Amino acid sequence: MGRAGFEPRLESLRGIAALIVAIHHGMSAFATTPSDYSGLAGTLIIWLLWITNPATSVIFFFVLSGFVLGLALKRDGAFIAFVVRRCFRILPMFTLSVLLAYVCVTIVRIEPSPSGLAPYFQHTFWPGPQISDLIDNLALNNFQVNGPSWSIYPEVVGSLLLPPLVYAHRRVNPRWRWLLFVVLTAILAFTKYRFVIWFYCGFFLPGEIAKLPINSLTRPLLFAAGYLIDRYIGGFPLEYKFYMILPSSIGGAMMIGAVISSPAFMLWLSSSPMRFAGRVSYSFYLLHWPIFYLSAIGYLSLGLPPGFAGNVMVCGGSIAVALVASWITYVAIEMPTIELGRRLTRTAGERFRPSIPR
Numbered sequence: 001m002g003r004a005g006f007e008p009r010l011e012s013l014r015g016i017a018a019l020i021v022a023i024h025h026g027m028s029a030f031a032t033t034p035s036d037y038s039g040l041a042g043t044l045i046i047w048l049l050w051i052t053n054p055a056t057s058v059i060f061f062f063v064l065s066g067f068v069l070g071l072a073l074k075r076d077g078a079f080i081a082f083v084v085r086r087c088f089r090i091l092p093m094f095t096l097s098v099l100l101a102y103v104c105v106t107i108v109r110i111e112p113s114p115s116g117l118a119p120y121f122q123h124t125f126w127p128g129p130q131i132s133d134l135i136d137n138l139a140l141n142n143f144q145v146n147g148p149s150w151s152i153y154p155e156v157v158g159s160l161l162l163p164p165l166v167y168a169h170r171r172v173n174p175r176w177r178w179l180l181f182v183v184l185t186a187i188l189a190f191t192k193y194r195f196v197i198w199f200y201c202g203f204f205l206p207g208e209i210a211k212l213p214i215n216s217l218t219r220p221l222l223f224a225a226g227y228l229i230d231r232y233i234g235g236f237p238l239e240y241k242f243y244m245i246l247p248s249s250i251g252g253a254m255m256i257g258a259v260i261s262s263p264a265f266m267l268w269l270s271s272s273p274m275r276f277a278g279r280v281s282y283s284f285y286l287l288h289w290p291i292f293y294l295s296a297i298g299y300l301s302l303g304l305p306p307g308f309a310g311n312v313m314v315c316g317g318s319i320a321v322a323l324v325a326s327w328i329t330y331v332a333i334e335m336p337t338i339e340l341g342r343r344l345t346r347t348a349g350e351r352f353r354p355s356i357p358r
Contacts, residue, residue: 004107006071008261009269017057021162022288024054024323029296029306031118036308055246057228058151059198060287063252066162066202073166077254081345085304086159090343093333094152094303095138097286101146102134104290108297116306117296125293146289158199165200167187177204191243197242201249202256209257209328219258221266226254276327283288283326283334292318308324 010267027049037046073082106128113126126146129137131142143150167183172180183205188197214222229251233244259265261334269273295318 002048009266010067010091010256011278011281012260012269012271012274013278014061015274015279015281016059018281018285018321020052020057021054021285023318024052024294025288025292026051026295026318027120027301027311029121029295030116030308030313031306032308032311035290036267040358041312042308043251051231053231056227056339059230060252060255061151061250062154062158062195062198062295063249064256065158065203066199067206067253067256069159069199070164070166070203073163075169077163077167077170077229078345079163081228082163083160084345085338085341086234088337088344089334090155090159091154091288093283093329093339094149094339095288096329097283098134098137098146098149100287101293102129102137102247105129105145107292108340110297110300114300116300116310121296135252138173144287148285148289154195158196161193161196162203165196166203178208185246189246192240194241194242194245197245198249198252201246201253203250205250205253206256206260209254210261212257212261214261219262223258223266225260226251229254249288277323280323280326281331283329284322287329288318288322288334291322295321301311 009191026277029043036042037228069086072085105125109128113122129145133142136142137145137149140153140156168184181200185197185200188194188200209222230248233247233251259269290312296310299314299317300306303324304310304313
């Protein structure tokens with residue numbers, strides 16, 4: 001039986017977002033020129049890279065996390081149990097990915113950095129990380145070892161600060177929830193944790209949007225408008241600017257609201273390939289970085305020319321390998337640790353539950 005409130009189409013969207021991040025990284029290994037994109041293949045890729053945006057994808061992760069976590073907190077509002085389960089969900093795979101990235105980047109190297117690399121790739125991986133970088137990355141102080149792991153800090157903080165927001169909404173009269181939302185959002189905007197607004201909006205807004213009189217004609221428009229807001233107003237998420245966070249939060253909530261407003265909308269997201277991408281998306285997102293690095297180094301080691309063709313080969317190869325690796329870690333790491341977290345909190349709850357007199 002599925003989890004109450006679980007929506008596989010949203011999980012699939014998370015998988016697509018992770019793939020978008022990996023595609024943009026994969027196409028940034030080698031330097032290119034405008035003439036490289038003159039053919040049909042080049043034109044299609046440049047359009048794909050223009051339409052999509054890795055920053056938009058990560059912002060959607062946060063808003064979607066707020067929606068999913070809100071459902072979990074409505075089912076079980078026990079704060080300690082929620083935090084324990086969340087730690088077992090996030091930290092094991094995060095730790096493994098950072099350690100793996102450190103091993104890959106420090107052991108498999110070409111010194112000095114070879115010619116033909118894109119400035120982004122060269123700046124990111126040369127010079128190699130130090131042990132202090134590894135420690136800082138594991139402590140969530142930086143992301144020098146595994147670049148995409150920067151998003152784990154907002155996830156952890158959002159997981160800690162969202163429960164009291166959800167609790168406040170559950171305690172207040174429904175007629176005052178919009179006012180409460182505006183007030184709490186304004187308060188968050190003036191703190192260094194303003195990025196929690198992504199999670200807060202993900203919790204509150206999709207359900208409110210889904211209540212609107214949306215039909216089969218306006219639903220795709222709502223989803224598209226939300227995506228365009230995220231794509232062109234969201235900005236770079238690491239800047240944590242309120243004037244970017246609020247619109248992108250609303251845009252992500254519009255996308256989620258459009259999906260949950262109808263079980264028949266975007267049914268292709270329920271297909272097996274999309275469901276697979278969604279299930280392994282967390283592992284894939286974290287593992288694609290070291291695999292992307294190894295793919296680029298391996299490509300150069302074979303004496304193959306860099307450039308546009310090299311980017312296509314590295315991008316496609318690294319994504320294929322990362323999908324296989326992420327399925328393995330999903331089965332071997334994610335599923336067991338998620339179940340362990342559930343078992344621990346269930347056992348603790350049973351142990352400390354007060355007895356009820358007969």
